[in-house]
Amino acid sequence: MEEVTFRIAPEEKVKKKPSFLKPWFGLKYLFKKPVTIKIPYEFIEPAPRYRGFHTLDWKKCIGCNMCGQICPARAIEMTWIEGEKRPHPKIDYGRCTFCQFCVDVCPTGALGFIETYMLTTTWREEELLLYDWVPIEPEKFKEIQEKFKDYKFPVEKIEFNKETKEVTYYLRDGTTFKFKILGYGLKPPVKPQPTTKQQEEEKKESGQ
Template sequence: MEEVTFKIAQESKVRKKPSFIKPWLGLKYLFKKPVTIKIPYETIEPAKDYRGFHTLNWKTCIGCNMCGQICPARAIEMTWIEGEKRPHPKIDYGRCTFCQFCVEVCPTGALGFVESYMLTTEWKEEELQLFDWVPIPPEKFREIQEAHRDWKFPVERMEFNKETREVTYHLRDGTEFRFRILGYGLKPPAAKPAEKKEAEKSTEKQE
């Protein structure tokens, strides 16, 4: 096998000569306006079809978990909700990279997105719940987005009752969106003994 030789440049050719003028060139930026945006006090109009927050059509979602399988950041967790026959995706924005692979792979088009992109908090414990949510239906999200046009998250605050496992979204238009979480994963959660007894009693009454 033929040996390969590499030529190494001399240090005198690579090393840059000191300059006394370049450090002072930064002064010209003192008289220019900043290019950064003061979030959340300033906003910019996003481009059309900008990949922002997710929406979910609860009626057409079949709980196939294709979105969870393709997510490179493992930001999606299937969630069983009371009254729903199939689990729905819950998205963690602490992990999400907004690549929207999940939207592209959704076989029924139930998972979508809108242009809203702003989610800022003061990092209080109760505010961090906003980063982990089951998306609301697209028509409701777009209604809030068009009303405010500030591209912010549609939920002002969330409440989670640990005992009843009920979640309440306090939306920006003053309405509430409620549901109860039964469990997580692809398999249906096992019923608790108390719930089994109630189900048995109800079937006995029907008979």
């Protein structure tokens, strides 16, 4: 095998000489317009088909969990909701990379996305609930975006009642959206067995 030789540049050619003038060159940027924008007070209109927040058509979703399986960040958790026959995906934006593989793989086209991209909070604990949500219907999401045209998250506040498991979305247009979480995972949640006291009360109500 032929031996390969490498040529190394001498240190005097690589090492930069110190300059006392270079730090002062940054002063010229004091008089130039900033490249960044002041979020959330300013916004940039995204490109068409920009990969923003998710939307979900609850009627089309069959709970197959293909979105959860393909998600490289494990940001999707299947959630059982009262009144729904199948579980629906819940997106954790603390983990999501917005690759939209989940949208591409969805067999029914239930999971989609919209160009809306801005979600800012003051990092109070109750505000962090905004980063973990079951997406709303695309028509409602588009309606809110068309009304405000600022590309901000459609929900102003999320409340979760730990006792009743009821979730309330306070949307930006003043409406609310409520649903009750029964459990998580692919299998239906096990219904709790009634206690003896509850059984006695049910018997009394039925007149037995």
